[in-house]
Amino acid sequence: MTNKKILITGASRGLGLAISQKLSSQYHLILHASSPDSFTSIPPNSQILCADLSNPEQVTGFCKQLKKEHGDSLYGIINNAGVTFDNSLIFQPEKAIDAMLNVNLRAPIMICKTAMKIFSLSKQGVIINISSIVGETGNAFQAVYAATKAGLVALSKSLAQEAASLNEEHKIRVLSISPGFIETDMTNTIPEKEKEKYLKMIPSKRFGSAEEIADLVSFLLSEQSAYINGTNIHINGGLA
Numbered sequence: 001m002t003n004k005k006i007l008i009t010g011a012s013r014g015l016g017l018a019i020s021q022k023l024s025s026q027y028h029l030i031l032h033a034s035s036p037d038s039f040t041s042i043p044p045n046s047q048i049l050c051a052d053l054s055n056p057e058q059v060t061g062f063c064k065q066l067k068k069e070h071g072d073s074l075y076g077i078i079n080n081a082g083v084t085f086d087n088s089l090i091f092q093p094e095k096a097i098d099a100m101l102n103v104n105l106r107a108p109i110m111i112c113k114t115a116m117k118i119f120s121l122s123k124q125g126v127i128i129n130i131s132s133i134v135g136e137t138g139n140a141f142q143a144v145y146a147a148t149k150a151g152l153v154a155l156s157k158s159l160a161q162e163a164a165s166l167n168e169e170h171k172i173r174v175l176s177i178s179p180g181f182i183e184t185d186m187t188n189t190i191p192e193k194e195k196e197k198y199l200k201m202i203p204s205k206r207f208g209s210a211e212e213i214a215d216l217v218s219f220l221l222s223e224q225s226a227y228i229n230g231t232n233i234h235i236n237g238g239l240a
């Protein structure tokens with residue numbers, strides 16, 4: 001167990017929950033969700049810090065608290081919380097567009113801003129932004145969601161380059177992960193027929209598990225991946 005602290009947003013369910021379970025034996029965790037009530041269990045060595053990421057004021061408060069309470073030993077950020085409201089853009093309500101932009105892109109940008117300030121002083125840290133395959137391929141009825149996920153890839157690559165200008169000698173890395181089809185609450189709502197269609201398109205002939213994403217996150221936080229930086233890692237069973 002190190003004294004390094006890792007923030008995981010959206011840690012109450014799905015990928016975030018699996019990531020927190022995987023990391024809890026190695027790091028001190030700061031677990032985020034929209035409300036403390038969202039958690040059914042909390043792994044050991046964890047603290048909870050909640051905010052509704054669709055609300056910019058709450059995001060500002062969250063970032064301030066993160067810096068004040070955890071800034072001294074913050075080492076990792078996993079920007080994982082995300083929402084999708086699938087619809088044709090023509091019919092997409094403005095409220096849903098704003099929610100996706102705020103939760104999936106604005107909040108990670110603000111959290112990255114806070115982390116970059118902290119990491120520029122400690123000269124070390126890893127940011128992992130959870131993007132999606134659709135950020136590269138696009139997807140009908142997910143135009144806004146896909147746009148936010150593409151934004152996370154560009155954000156990560158840009159910040160990896162920016163880190164070099166903050167400090168000549170530093171160990172700051174910024175990465176994104178683009179999962180394909182992973183079984184969680186987010187994908188459970190997809191109709192069975194759609195799922196069958198996707199299965200046929202995946203060379204590995206199965207959907208991914210949240211634990212497989214957690215394994216990748218754990219590796220990317222570790223020293224073994226010290227030379228992996230400023231890039232987007234696909235994990236999708238070969239889905240193109």
Ligand SMILES: NC(=O)c1ccc[n+]([C@@H]2O[C@H](COP(=O)([O-])OP(=O)(O)OC[C@H]3O[C@@H](n4cnc5c(N)ncnc54)[C@H](OP(=O)(O)O)[C@@H]3O)[C@@H](O)[C@H]2O)c1
Pocket residue numbers: 009010011012013014015016032033034035038051052053054080081082083103130131132133178179180181182183184185186187
């Ligand atoms: N599942 C997939 O196949 C897949 C594929 C590609 C990318 N991804 C990405 O992976 C990430 C995790 O996905 P998932 O499938 O694990 O999703 P999920 O099961 O739906 O869980 C979403 C998490 O985000 C949090 N969240 C949602 N809206 C929030 C808000 N307004 N404020 C604060 N927290 C909020 C939720 O907290 P509450 O419990 O409090 O609501 C929950 O912890 C997302 O960014 C998603 O886009 C998933």
